[in-house]
Amino acid sequence: MIQPPILIPGDTIGITCPAGSIPLEKVQNCILTLEKWGFKVKLGKTVGAMMDCFSASDAERAMELQQMLDDTNIKTVLCARGGYGLSRIIDQINFSGFKQNPKWVIGFSDITVLHAAIQKQNTMSIHGPMAAAFNKGAEGEIYIQSLKNNLIGEKQIIQTVPHLLNKQGLATANLIGGNLCMIAHLIGSQNAMDTKGKILFIEDIGEAHYNIDRLIIQCKNAGILDDLAGLVVGGFTELKDTAADFGATANEIIHAHISNFNYPVCFDFPISHALQNFAVKQGGTYALEVNNEGAILKER
Numbered sequence: 001m002i003q004p005p006i007l008i009p010g011d012t013i014g015i016t017c018p019a020g021s022i023p024l025e026k027v028q029n030c031i032l033t034l035e036k037w038g039f040k041v042k043l044g045k046t047v048g049a050m051m052d053c054f055s056a057s058d059a060e061r062a063m064e065l066q067q068m069l070d071d072t073n074i075k076t077v078l079c080a081r082g083g084y085g086l087s088r089i090i091d092q093i094n095f096s097g098f099k100q101n102p103k104w105v106i107g108f109s110d111i112t113v114l115h116a117a118i119q120k121q122n123t124m125s126i127h128g129p130m131a132a133a134f135n136k137g138a139e140g141e142i143y144i145q146s147l148k149n150n151l152i153g154e155k156q157i158i159q160t161v162p163h164l165l166n167k168q169g170l171a172t173a174n175l176i177g178g179n180l181c182m183i184a185h186l187i188g189s190q191n192a193m194d195t196k197g198k199i200l201f202i203e204d205i206g207e208a209h210y211n212i213d214r215l216i217i218q219c220k221n222a223g224i225l226d227d228l229a230g231l232v233v234g235g236f237t238e239l240k241d242t243a244a245d246f247g248a249t250a251n252e253i254i255h256a257h258i259s260n261f262n263y264p265v266c267f268d269f270p271i272s273h274a275l276q277n278f279a280v281k282q283g284g285t286y287a288l289e290v291n292n293e294g295a296i297l298k299e300r
Contacts, residue, residue, distance in 0.1 A: 003284070016080065061085060083110055157297070175282065217257065
């Protein structure tokens with residue numbers, strides 16, 4: 001995988017909203033922090049704008065994302081938020097300029113669609129905090145710092161406590177994944193994720209338990225879960241119903257479907273829509289170790 005250049009002081013980070021909208025005031029702390037880190041910020045016109053449930057029209061969002069991907073003066077593109085909308089524009093994006101001058105693209109949730117398209121360019125990207133995460137104060141500092149560490153080339157080690165459903169083992173492979181709903185949504189498309197031999201990570205928000213079951217079944221039937229090197233199950237937050245309504249928790253649902261596979265699995269990993277959301281490199285090489293002491297994901 002091609003790794004975009006690390007950032008140095010004075011580099012420019014472009015901020016855009018290629019999907020949903022976000023109020024401009026919720027982006028201010030992000031801008032101030034990036035500038036404090038020594039970077040320049042170029043704010044897109046879609047930031048602070050709104051059109052229905054999107055930040056702007058499909059054409060406007062696609063145009064701005066294309067411009068930021070092509071602009072050689074912009075060294076990183078930070079998506080201000082996810083929401084919904086990338087599926088409507090991803091086929092309009094031309095990655096020829098991006099392939100000649102690769103740069104980091106940051107985001108999660110609906111941005112999983114963009115990450116998947118970048119994977120097809122054999123290039124790494126960063127699944128991590130977006131603009132609103134910069135408003136979380138001291139509690140969120142460790143996750144924002146992980147984003148900075150990825151941008152400046154400091155390798156990460158993320159460790160979690162043991163979980164009853166964990167499956168022990170060791171794997172070293174490329175890391176790929178994101179929002180479960182988006183991974184399932186991409187099945188059958190030109191940007192469908194190739195997970196064979198990789199460590200897959202998944203997370204989601206706002207789903208009913210039965211739909212988590214359905215999404216996992218869809219991924220399983222499509223072979224997404226068959227030949228993994230390992231599986232990292234992140235947070236499944238703000239669910240629409242209770243575990244009692246379905247008869248199992250989100251973790252139990254996932255565990256039941258992957259229990260026959262022979263690869264290491266860890267649960268409740270701090271990648272999620274909640275506060276706990278470490279930045280990781282999509283396509284980067286990581287070692288996953290799951291043992292009696294918990295789970296460790298270490299960048300190689």
